Amino acid sequence: MADQYEAVFARYDTNGDGQLTVEEVTAAIASMFSASEVNDLSGIVKALFTEYDTDGDGLLSVSEFVPLAKNLPELGS
Known part of the structure; x- marks a missing residue:
């Protein structure tokens, strides 16, 4: 299960630095x-x-x- 979330995290981590910025999280939520x-x-x-x-x-x-x-399943899919 954690691997699923790590894959989703990697998709949203557009600059590949291992951290999600406010901009990356905003873009992820906007895409939903x-x-x-x-x-x-x-x-x-x-x-x-x-x-x-x-x-x-x-x-x-x-x-x-x-x-x-x-807690926000839409984000984890």
């Missing part, structure tokens, strides 16, 4: 909705980082991403 549904995701992304960026570095590591993906 049609353009007409996406208005301003900054509040959603900020809330996600507040909850899941446990070390507070402004980035999501794989270990921080897995709980997020488990």
